[in-house]
Every structure is written in C-alpha cells, then in structure tokens.
Amino acid sequence: MSASAPHPPYRVAIVGTGGIATAHAAALAGLAGRATLVAVCDTDGARADAFAAEWSHPAVFTDLAELLRLERLDLVHICTPPGSHVALAELCLRAGVPALIEKPPALSLADMAGLALTQQETGVPVLTVFQHRFGSAAVRLRELLGAGVLGRPLVAACSTLWYRDAGYFAVPWRGTWAAEGGGPTMGHGIHQFDLLLSVLGEWEEVTAVAGRQSRPTETEDVSLAIVSFASGALATIVNSVVSVRETSALRFDFEHATVELEHLYGYGDADWTLTALPGHDEITDAWARDREDRASGHTAQLAAIFDAFDAGTPPPVGLADSTVTMELVAAIYASAFTGQPVSRGQITDDSPFYRSMEGSGAPWAAAARPASAVSA
Numbered sequence: 001m002s003a004s005a006p007h008p009p010y011r012v013a014i015v016g017t018g019g020i021a022t023a024h025a026a027a028l029a030g031l032a033g034r035a036t037l038v039a040v041c042d043t044d045g046a047r048a049d050a051f052a053a054e055w056s057h058p059a060v061f062t063d064l065a066e067l068l069r070l071e072r073l074d075l076v077h078i079c080t081p082p083g084s085h086v087a088l089a090e091l092c093l094r095a096g097v098p099a100l101i102e103k104p105p106a107l108s109l110a111d112m113a114g115l116a117l118t119q120q121e122t123g124v125p126v127l128t129v130f131q132h133r134f135g136s137a138a139v140r141l142r143e144l145l146g147a148g149v150l151g152r153p154l155v156a157a158c159s160t161l162w163y164r165d166a167g168y169f170a171v172p173w174r175g176t177w178a179a180e181g182g183g184p185t186m187g188h189g190i191h192q193f194d195l196l197l198s199v200l201g202e203w204e205e206v207t208a209v210a211g212r213q214s215r216p217t218e219t220e221d222v223s224l225a226i227v228s229f230a231s232g233a234l235a236t237i238v239n240s241v242v243s244v245r246e247t248s249a250l251r252f253d254f255e256h257a258t259v260e261l262e263h264l265y266g267y268g269d270a271d272w273t274l275t276a277l278p279g280h281d282e283i284t285d286a287w288a289r290d291r292e293d294r295a296s297g298h299t300a301q302l303a304a305i306f307d308a309f310d311a312g313t314p315p316p317v318g319l320a321d322s323t324v325t326m327e328l329v330a331a332i333y334a335s336a337f338t339g340q341p342v343s344r345g346q347i348t349d350d351s352p353f354y355r356s357m358e359g360s361g362a363p364w365a366a367a368a369r370p371a372s373a374v375s376a
Contacts, residue, residue: 007310011073013039015064015088016080017051020102024077025055027298034306035075041067064088068095074309075100082187083179086111093124098315100127100305103190105322107181109330109347109354112323119319127305127315128322132195134304135296137272140287141252141259142199149286151255156235158196158250160189161243166216175217177358183219185210185332186357189239192248194325196237199252202230203328205343210336212364213242220362225332237332256280269293333357 012028012035014021021040028035041061042048048060061067068076068091076092078085078101086106089099105128106112119126132138144150162184173179180187197203208225215221225237250261256277263271269291276283294300301316308315331342334353337360353359 007034007306009033010035010075010306010309011038011071012036012075012077013041013058013067013071013073014051014077014079015041015067016078016084017042017044017048018079021051021077021079023298024079025051027302029055030299031302031306035302038073039067039071064091068092068097073097075305078102081173081179082107082181083173086115089115089126090118093118093122093126096122096124098125098127100129102129103194104181104186104326104329105319106326108356109323109326110349112319112326113349116319116323125315126319128317128319129298129301130191130194130198130317130322130325131298131301132191132267132296133198133317134294134300135267135269136292136294137261137267137269138195138198138296139294140291141272144283144286145199145254149283150257150259153200153229153231153233153252153254155253156196156200156233156251158189158193158235159238159240160184160192160248161238161240162188162246162248163244164188164215164241169215169217175215175219177218177356180219182329182333182357183210183215183217183221183223184239184241185220185223186329188241189223189237190325190329192250193237193239193328194322196235196250197325197328198321200229200231200233200235202324203344204228204230205341206328206331206335207341208332208335210333210362212362215241218358218362218365220336223332223336225335227328257283266296268295330354330357330359334359337362 014024017040028037037058039059040048040052041064043062045062052058052060076097076099078088082104085101089101092099115126169175205228206225210220210223213221221242222240227235248263252259258275260273274287305315330347330353335342347353
C-alpha cells in the first residue's frame with residue numbers, strides 16, 4: 001500500500017503584526033513548506049506592510065472580515081493584544097477557519113464559554129498557543145509517567161521569575177484588567193504552569209496570594225499558589241515580573257525519580273535533568289532512549305497542529321484543555337483576593353471572577369480608594 005500524497009501547503013494568515021507575530025512567521029518558515037503565509041492583517045497598515053516585506057510579501061489587509069472574505073485559509077493566527085482575541089476568533093470561526101490564539105485566549109471564563117458556544121455552533125476549532133507542551137522532553141516525561149515508570153507524582157514546583165521594567169508597562173494595554181486581563185499570572189507564568197498541568201493532570205484546589213510589589217500596574221506583579229491535584233500531588237506556582245535574575249523552572253518529584261527543567265523562554269532536551277532513585281537504572285535508560293531533541297516553541301506546536309490536520313484528528317491545544325488552564329488562573333485570583341481556598345468548578349457564572357479575573361477587586365485597589373468610596 002503506497003503512502004498517501006503529502007498535503008499541499010496549508011494557507012495561513014497572521015492577524016496582528018507586533019512582536020509575537022515574528023515568532024509565528026519564523027515558525028511557519030521553519031516548517032519545510034508545510035504551510036504558506038498568504039496574508040497578514042493589522043489596523044496599522046504601515047506596520048503590516050513592513051511585516052509583509054520582511055516575510056515573503058503576503059497580501060496585506062487592515063480588516064479581518066475583508067481578509068476572510070477574499071482569502072482561502074486553513075488557519076488564522078491571532079497575535080493581537082488579549083482584549084481583542086475573542087471577537088477576532090469568532091469572526092474566523094463563523095468564516096469556517098480555525099483560529100490559533102496567542103495566550104491568554106480570552107480575558108475571562110465567561111469569554112471562554114462564549115467561544116465554546118461559537119465553536120459548537122460552527123464546528124470549527126479554537127486553539128491556544130501553549131507551545132511548552134510540545135518539546136520532546138515534555139512529551140517523553142508524559143509518556144514515562146503514563147507508563148508508570150516514574151511512580152506516582154508527589155511534589156512539584158513551578159516558577160516563572162521574570163523582569164519587566166516600567167517601560168514595558170508604558171504600552172497602554174499592559175498591566176490593566178480591561179485590556180490584558182491580569183498580570184504575570186495571566187500573561188507570563190501561564191505558559192509554564194500550563195506545562196505543569198499537562199504533566200500532572202486535573203487540579204482540585206488552590207490557595208493563593210498576590211501582590212503589587214513595585215510595578216505601575218492595576219494588576220498584580222507577583223502571585224504565589226499552592227495547588228492540589230486529583231492524583232494526590234501537591235505543587236507550588238510562583239509568577240513574577242520583578243525578578244532581576246530571570247528564570248523559568250519546573251521540578252517534579254515522583255516516587256522513583258526527580259525531573260527538573262530550567263530555561264527562560266523556551267527549552268531543549270539539554271535543559272532537563274533526571275535523577276533516578278538508586279536501583280532504578282531502567283528509568284535513566286528510558287529517559288535517554290530515542291531522544292529527538294525537539295525544542296519547545298511555536299514550530300513544535302504548529303507541526304503538531306498540521307499533523308492533526310493531515311490525519312483528520314482534533315488539533316492541539318483545544319478549547320477544553322485551555323479552559324482548564326484558564327480556570328486555574330481565575331481560581332488563583334479568586335483565592336488571592338478573597339483569602340479563601342478555591343476548588344475546581346467553584347467559579348460559576350454567578351461569581352464575579354467568572355466575568356473578570358479582577359473579580360471582586362484587588363486588595364491594593366481598595367486600599368488606594370478613599371474610605372468613603374470603599375464604603376459606598
């Protein structure tokens with residue numbers, strides 16, 4: 001039986017030509033002809049023109065609806081500020097085109113539910129960029145855990161310790177609840193703890209604190225959480241944009257081995273270490289076997305998406321998976337701002353944290369208001 005013919009290059013558009021769009025265009029270019037960037041769209045026409053000139057001169061649009069009407073597309077990458085993600089994704093779905101959204105996919109659980117309804121109505125998938133799931137070492141870790149080689153997960157630690165100065169937050173939408181949806185919990189650490197969730201599975205309860213230590217923002221600049229999992233594992237999650245020595249780190253302690261990762265914005269196999277319990281050489285052998293050394297990043301996730309398109313299977317990371325991660329984000333804020341533990345499923349449509357990650361309000365915002373305004 002002969003192998004099936006390769007699929008013609010998938011036709012892709014990028015909406016939003018700011019900084020992260022470059023990573024998307026470079027990832028597409030690195031896929032050996034599997035996809036073609038045929039169009040870009042930005043409300044700033046001059047910026048879109050400059051971006052197109054850098055990336056093989058795709059067609060340029062300033063209106064997504066017009067782009068969707070005139071171009072035949074297989075995938076649209078949404079690389080705009082977070083507040084615009086849902087509306088743009090819904091335009092794509094109603095035009096019959098899957099949307100791949102940069103994190104966070106939406107600003108609230110209510111918005112996620114709205115996207116889910118549109119996905120159900122149209123039958124077209126919404127995908128989220130959670131590229132750390134796709135490095136070969138993370139894939140291997142999940143396989144070994146699933147096979148029982150490592151034993152039960154016991155303890156984990158997840159840290160995203162980054163540094164963003166006042167100039168970073170001078171961009172008007174950054175550090176605001178209305179446009180960015182949150183601080184480092186929402187927009188920075190989310191990649192790292194999404195990877196944590198992809199390994200440890202269903203989370204059950206979170207207890208958290210958050211603070212605005214020094215940055216000129218409405219949102220937090222630091223959060224810390226303790227999370228329990230259905231497996232019985234316990235994990236800590238720290239998210240910061242005030243840490244001068246930047247690092248991203250994960251540590252998993254299983255019954256028979258510890259697996260650790262330290263990197264910054266992306267990892268390769270060399271960034272991981274495994275320490276097996278004495279007498280468990282089979283774990284070390286399994287970890288070293290058949291290493292692909294595929295780095296995490298947009299290229300790895302896009303390859304997985306196009307593999308799924310080729311096979312006619314659901315592409316990763318779908319809305320159900322990203323909603324689990326977004327629910328943890330909401331629960332961290334809810335716990336931090338109410339001082340109470342929050343369980344999975346507790347934030348329903350009657351909770352203020354369902355409609356906004358700010359929920360009932362950050363403690364520092366209340367402290368900054370006059371007493372008469374707080375009591376009003």
